Amino acid sequence: MTKLISAQAAVNLIPDGATLAVGGFGVCGIPQVLLAELAQRSVGHFEAVSNNAGLDGRGLGLLLETRQLSRIVASYVGENKEFARQYLEGELEVELTPQGTLAERLRAGGSGIGAFFTATGVGTPVSDGGMVWKYGRERSEDPVDGAVLSPAKETRDIAGRTQVLEHAITADVALIRAEVADTAGNLRFHETARNFNPLAGMSGRVCIVEAEKVVDKGELAPDDIHLPGIYVHHVVELTPEQAADKMIEKETTR
Incomplete structure (x- = not known):
């Protein structure tokens, strides 16, 4: 075969x-x-x-x-x-x-594996959200007006460190x-x-x-x-x- x-x-x-x-x-x-x-x-x-x-x-x-x-x-x-x-x-x-x-x-x-926790990105827009995934087609003075922003992710304290859930x-x-x-x-x-x-x-x-x-x-x-x-x-x-x-x-x- x-x-x-x-x-x-x-x-x-x-x-x-x-x-x-x-x-x-x-x-x-x-x-x-x-x-x-x-x-x-x-x-x-x-x-x-x-x-x-x-x-x-x-x-x-x-x-x-x-x-x-x-x-x-x-x-x-x-x-x-x-x-x-x-x-x-x-x-x-x-x-x-x-x-x-x-x-x-x-x-x-x-x-x-469905998801995992990692310390990478904690305290940044990676975990807190707010990164521009997609800009609005109609631009204005506000660069994020109409934009699609990244959501905040779940965080958890594990072994003394804050970690973020990644899918x-x-x-x-x-x-x-x-x-x-x-x-x-x-x-x-x-x-x-x-x-x-x-x-x-x-x-x-x-x-x-x-x-x-x-x-x-x-x-x-x-x-x-x-x-x-x-x-x-x-x-x-x-x-x-x-x-x-x-x-x-x-x-x-x-």
């Missing part, structure tokens, strides 16, 4: 209005081929959960350009001009969450990238390209992975498997050209 599928067939499984958990960190380990294929479809109104919002023309930036995203849950969004425009114009709802909290929310969703994230579909997959969906990631990919993959009710290399079941040693195939439903094998298409986000020379 194989989980191999084409990129087009894989993204055709994604319904309008789905919540997408997307792996990657900046442009490292992003499922670029799947996102590019999804950008060609006439579906949208997606909520994307990802560490960041991609770049212009790269990663989630592709779905921003096609207006397929209505909401983003992320921890860093500072590299995308189209994202900034849509957010400030009231076209896009954005829930900012601390990076470690986002990682744990995804892991909890994949582990069947797990369970996505309809996870889109991730791996270095190696076997035909049963067991995955291995390459160094820092692992980043949010296993966590995003765990959180999806359906997990689609694009893999730079596909091997037969049994070729990956058990200790080399970073995400078991039980979490993975579909595997897209990339061409050598697609696998080699990896940009440097910020090139530094001396």
Whole structure:
């Protein structure tokens, strides 16, 4: 039994209005081929959960350009001009969450944990509420006039520290990238390209992975498997050209 599928067939499984958990960190380990294929479809109104919002023309930036995203849950969004425009114009709802909290929310969703308490964000708008999730389309002198604001969250004293309740994230579909997959969906990631990919993959009710290399079941040693195939439903094998298409986000020379 194989989980191999084409990129087009894989993204055709994604319904309008789905919540997408997307792996990657900046442009490292992003499922670029799947996102590019999804950008060609006439579906949208997606909520994307990802560490960041991609770049212009790269990663989630592709779905921003096609207006397929209505909401983003992320921890860093500072590299995308189209994202900034849509957010400030009231076209896009954005829930900012601390990076470690986002990682744990995804892991909890994949582990069947409904919520957890953490000290991160206590005493800030993360717990107290008031962050602008979405600006009003009709702007006035008051920047939050008509805006959707984040609510206050439950806090509790635990072991002598005030902690805030954070809810797990369970996505309809996870889109991730791996270095190696076997035909049963067991995955291995390459160094820092692992980043949010296993966590995003765990959180999806359906997990689609694009893999730079596909091997037969049994070729990956058990200790080399970073995400078991039980979490993975579909595997897209990339061409050598697609696998080699990896940009440097910020090139530094001396």
